[in-house]
Amino acid sequence: MFVGNVIGTVVATTKYETLQGVKLMLVQPLDDEMAPKGDPVVAVDSVGIGVGERAFCVLGKEAAMALDDSFAPVDVAIVGIVDAVTKG
Amino acid sequence: MLLARVTGTLVATQKHPAYAGHRILLVQPVTPELTAKGDAFYAVGHVQAGVGDLVLVAREGGSARIMLDAGETPIHAAVAGIVDMVDLT
Numbered sequence: 001m002f003v004g005n006v007i008g009t010v011v012a013t014t015k016y017e018t019l020q021g022v023k024l025m026l027v028q029p030l031d032d033e034m035a036p037k038g039d040p041v042v043a044v045d046s047v048g049i050g051v052g053e054r055a056f057c058v059l060g061k062e063a064a065m066a067l068d069d070s071f072a073p074v075d076v077a078i079v080g081i082v083d084a085v086t087k088g
Numbered sequence: 089m090l091l092a093r094v095t096g097t098l099v100a101t102q103k104h105p106a107y108a109g110h111r112i113l114l115v116q117p118v119t120p121e122l123t124a125k126g127d128a129f130y131a132v133g134h135v136q137a138g139v140g141d142l143v144l145v146a147r148e149g150g151s152a153r154i155m156l157d158a159g160e161t162p163i164h165a166a167v168a169g170i171v172d173m174v175d176l177t
Contacts (some may be wrong), residue, residue, distance in 0.1 A: 001130040001164055003098070032095065032114055032128035042099050046129070046162070055131070056100050056112070058162045062149035066104055066162035079162050080100030080107060085114060087096035088139065 001058050003082055004029040006051050010042050018072035019044070025078060027055055032087070043076040056080030089168060090145045092117045094137050098130055106161035113137065113167060115145055120176055131165035132156065142171040 008026035012019075023045040031037040046066035049055055055065075057080040063077035064070045096114035102108070111133035117126040122142070129147070134155050137143045137144035145167055146152050153159070 003130065032116070037127070047102050054104065056098060059165045060164050061148055062153070062162045062164045064162075065106075065160040070160050077162055080098075080112075083099045083101055084160035085098045086094055087114065 001079075002029050002054065003034075003085065004041075004055050004057055005036075006049055006053050006055050006078075007040060008051060016073050018067070018069045019074070021073075022067060025049065025051075025055070027057060027076070027078070029057075030054075034085070041076050043078050044072075044074050045078045047078060047081055049078050049081050054082040056082050089151075090117050090147055090169065091120065091122075091174065092141055092143055092145045093122075093124070094139050094141045095128060096139060104162055106158065106163060107132070110134075110156070110163075115143065115167070117145075118142070120174055122174070129165060131167050132163050133167045135167055135170055137167050137170050142174075143167045144169040144171060145162075
């Protein structure tokens with residue numbers, strides 16, 4: 001799992017049926033120092049997050065399990081809104 | 089599974105119901121010599137591991153969900169144990 005900043009939204013009118021009604025967000029992954037790392041990814045939202053907030057995300061097959069219908073073509077999902085990450 | 093050092097904790101009030109009651113730990117993978125290697129990531133803390141502990145982490149959803157006794161939950165990585173020692177002979 002990783003943390004990223006929500007930097008935008010994605011709208012796709014025509015999409016796979018199990019993705020209907022699902023909110024798509026653009027997420028910039030962050031490293032453990034909260035610096036951007038790698039390229040932005042598109043994630044489905046399961047918690048009602050907004051642009052500018054920090055997302056806790058899950059990768060892989062389990063990402064689809066954040067949706068009501070888990071038989072969905074999803075590989076990144078937002079499963080939390082980060083309040084804080086405390087190190088050390 | 090990976091050897092990793094717990095380096096932090098994550099707090100999220102608003103989260104998927106599958107995470108209710110679970111601690112979310114920041115873990116840094118380490119080599120058998122215990123030096124940091126690779127990118128840190130987050131894992132659900134099933135056992136009572138805290139910051140500074142050396143842990144075993146399953147970074148694969150099937151194993152994580154078995155440990156947590158969970159069915160279809162969006163959890164991809166989980167701490168499987170606290171390491172007492174690594175013997176390199």
